[in-house]
Amino acid sequence: MKRSLLSAQNLPDSYGHIDPDMKPFWHLCIVASSFIMLNESSENTLFNVAQVANITQLATENDQLKFDCHVLLHEMVSQEIIHWKLLFTWSPPEGVKVQQMEQLPHCHHCEKPPNTN
Numbered sequence: 001m002k003r004s005l006l007s008a009q010n011l012p013d014s015y016g017h018i019d020p021d022m023k024p025f026w027h028l029c030i031v032a033s034s035f036i037m038l039n040e041s042s043e044n045t046l047f048n049v050a051q052v053a054n055i056t057q058l059a060t061e062n063d064q065l066k067f068d069c070h071v072l073l074h075e076m077v078s079q080e081i082i083h084w085k086l087l088f089t090w091s092p093p094e095g096v097k098v099q100q101m102e103q104l105p106h107c108h109h110c111e112k113p114p115n116t117n
Contacts, residue, residue, distance in 0.1 A: 008054065010051060029052045029069050056068045065091065067090070080106075
């Protein structure tokens with residue numbers, strides 16, 4: 001049986017709503033984001049996950065689930081929104097494993113990505 005791969009955007013949406021079917025993926029992104037918070041925090045920072053801009057499930061050859069994720073972290077002290085790209089896996093026996101973390105460039109004038117609807 002072939003399963004379709006998941007893709008979602010804007011968790012939560014601009015009204016704070018997350019579809020119940022998407023809550024597990026929101027939680028996975030929060031856990032994966034905690035690796036950023038752990039590695040990038042100092043006594044002068046306080047991170048909070050503001051939004052999962054997008055998450056895409058990637059095909060794998062094993063039972064692990066693999067995700068490419070773009071998260072927006074709110075840095076409470078500076079009030080900046082910091083964009084991060086994450087590549088992580090999840091499986092019940094091994095939990096979340098972050099394979100890559102990359103801070104995306106800060107850009108005030110960047111174009112929004114084209115609407116894919």
